[in-house]
Amino acid sequence: MTLTPGTVTLSQLEQVFREERPVQLDPACHPSVEEAHKRIADAAAGEAAVYGVNTGFGKLASVKIAAEDTATLQRNLILSHCCGVGPAISRTLARLMVVLKLLSLGRGASGVRPEVITLLEGMLSKGVTPVIPAQGSVGASGDLAPLSHMASVMMGAGEAEFGGDVMPGDAALSKAGLQPIELGPKEGLALINGTQFSTAFALAGLFGAWQAAQSALVTSALTTDAIMGSTAPLQPEIHTLRGHRGQIEAGVTMRALLAGSVIRESHRDGDTRVQDPYCIRCQPQVVGAAMDVLRQAATTLEIEANAATDNPLVLSETGLIVSGGNFHAEPVGFAADMIALAVAEIGAIAQRRIALIVDPALSFDLPPFLTPNPGLNSGYMIAEVTTAALMSENKHLANPCVTDSTPTSANQEDHVSMAAHGARRLGQMVANLERILGVELLCATQGVEFRAPLPTSETLLAVMARLRAVVPALGDDRYMAPEIEAASALIASGEIARGTGIAMPELGV
Numbered sequence: 457m458t459l460t461p462g463t464v465t466l467s468q469l470e471q472v473f474r475e476e477r478p479v480q481l482d483p484a485c486h487p488s489v490e491e492a493h494k495r496i497a498d499a500a501a502g503e504a505a506v507y508g509v510n511t512g513f514g515k516l517a518s519v520k521i522a523a524e525d526t527a528t529l530q531r532n533l534i535l536s537h538c539c540g541v542g543p544a545i546s547r548t549l550a551r552l553m554v555v556l557k558l559l560s561l562g563r564g565a566s567g568v569r570p571e572v573i574t575l576l577e578g579m580l581s582k583g584v585t586p587v588i589p590a591q592g593s594v595g596a597s598g599d600l601a602p603l604s605h606m607a608s609v610m611m612g613a614g615e616a617e618f619g620g621d622v623m624p625g626d627a628a629l630s631k632a633g634l635q636p637i638e639l640g641p642k643e644g645l646a647l648i649n650g651t652q653f654s655t656a657f658a659l660a661g662l663f664g665a666w667q668a669a670q671s672a673l674v675t676s677a678l679t680t681d682a683i684m685g686s687t688a689p690l691q692p693e694i695h696t697l698r699g700h701r702g703q704i705e706a707g708v709t710m711r712a713l714l715a716g717s718v719i720r721e722s723h724r725d726g727d728t729r730v731q732d733p734y735c736i737r738c739q740p741q742v743v744g745a746a747m748d749v750l751r752q753a754a755t756t757l758e759i760e761a762n763a764a765t766d767n768p769l770v771l772s773e774t775g776l777i778v779s780g781g782n783f784h785a786e787p788v789g790f791a792a793d794m795i796a797l798a799v800a801e802i803g804a805i806a807q808r809r810i811a812l813i814v815d816p817a818l819s820f821d822l823p824p825f826l827t828p829n830p831g832l833n834s835g836y837m838i839a840e841v842t843t844a845a846l847m848s849e850n851k852h853l854a855n856p857c858v859t860d861s862t863p864t865s866a867n868q869e870d871h872v873s874m875a876a877h878g879a880r881r882l883g884q885m886v887a888n889l890e891r892i893l894g895v896e897l898l899c900a901t902q903g904v905e906f907r908a909p910l911p912t913s914e915t916l917l918a919v920m921a922r923l924r925a926v927v928p929a930l931g932d933d934r935y936m937a938p939e940i941e942a943a944s945a946l947i948a949s950g951e952i953a954r955g956t957g958i959a960m961p962e963l964g965v
Contacts, residue, residue, distance in 0.1 A: 458480055489564045497641065611639060746798035750794075856878075919956060
């Protein structure tokens with residue numbers, strides 16, 4: 457895949473992430489890269505102090521470095537910053553991080569040689585993936601520690617995965633037919649100043665959250681039919697009168713999913729209930745609002761993915777090399793917090809639907825806990841409890857991270873974004889949400905089956921058939937954990953939303 461720095465879309469980035477596609481930069485970016493490198497080379501040979509080119513770093517910026525020591529300066533920078541701890545991040549996330557770094561360097565403001573870009577492209581193409589510890593970034597002055605672990609492999613140090621095995625960086629490069637490079641003036645700093653670690657995690661969280669939001673529209677429609685809920689709240693004019701895009705789209709989608717349901721038609725007349733509980737009636741308002749929040753975060757992350765987040769930057773209009781603060785990941789931190797709120801709320805309302813459908817006092821005559829022989833069997837009683845645990849965990853995790861600044865680096869870096877924390881938690885939150893929705897899929901399908909011989913819509917019957925291909929209907933109690941995982945996997949894969957054939961709301965910003 458050829459990407460043009462500054463114009464890359466979320467759709468392209470999702471393909472890179474999910475399909476692990478090799479990436480190269482549009483050659484049109486090369487002249488600006490070379491021009492910026494020339495300016496850095498001139499500065500390195502000059503007498504004037506230029507931060508990160510011929511000076512120390514952070515609090516040591518006032519220390520002048522001799523021209524003959526600039527290569528050592530960059531190597532020492534990378535090695536000293538390889539202080540990440542904890543488990544390694546996934547290969548897909550590490551590759552996305554490398555792609556984002558390529559896009560930043562390709563803006564022609566970092567001053568690296570074209571050889572640096574070529575090596576990163578080669579690592580992606582040949583399958584050399586740096587081993588990146590998950591912990592160590594506070595999301596300002598760049599994601600320094602994780603990006604240093606990436607850069608160390610380029611020098612032949614650190615560790616990398618190649619061919620399914622983890623090995624020293626120099627061995628991985630050699631097996632792939634690649635050569636390590638000696639970093640030139642400012643190149644080490646260019647590689648580690650940036651938000652690519654935080655942005656990669658935030659993008660992955662965004663992609664997972666959006667897919668889950670689409671699936672939540674499907675599972676909520678199934679639950680609505682299972683409890684014989686009303687479709688009156690899905691009337692289009694209700695949502696257009698309010699005007700929010702996400703709410704309008706959620707209402708349209710749910711209406712299409714339920715179209716043709718015989719269950720729905722069976723209780724239009726003579727139903728003594730006036731209104732459904734909020735978890736049924738307000739699904740478009742809640743998930744629609746969450747979708748709008750996700751789109752706001754998506755706008756920020758698409759801009760950030762295309763940004764030059766290095767320091768200092770070579771300014772093309774003036775030719776100046778100027779220290780700034782683009783490495784500060786505050787925009788990413790805010791976006792991650794927004795995604796977390798949306799994920800928590802989609803799960804919260806889904807959990808209430810599960811609580812509704814297993815409760816005979818609220819489920820409109822479904823058997824307690826959706827078991828045909830309650831008492832002897834407990835049915836989905838504890839599956840609902842599990843979703844309550846997951847919902848509560850997501851509520852805790854949704855607390856903002858961006859407000860939790862702490863000074864670092866001898867108070868030089870005295871306000872940080874904590875974007876890495878905010879973005880990393882999203883993976884667990886999305887996994888929790890997928891399991892909540894997986895349990896709802898199990899319960900709603902079981903509930904609709906209890907309405908036989910009345911069928912739901914043809915669209916939702918196809919969803920139920922997909923679930924029943926991997927999880928049979930629940931009769932007597934049985935070992936349930938693998939079934940929850942199987943249903944959750946259908947949610948996580950996007951199959952449930954895609955399999956409807958209904959046009960789902962798109963993330964497009």
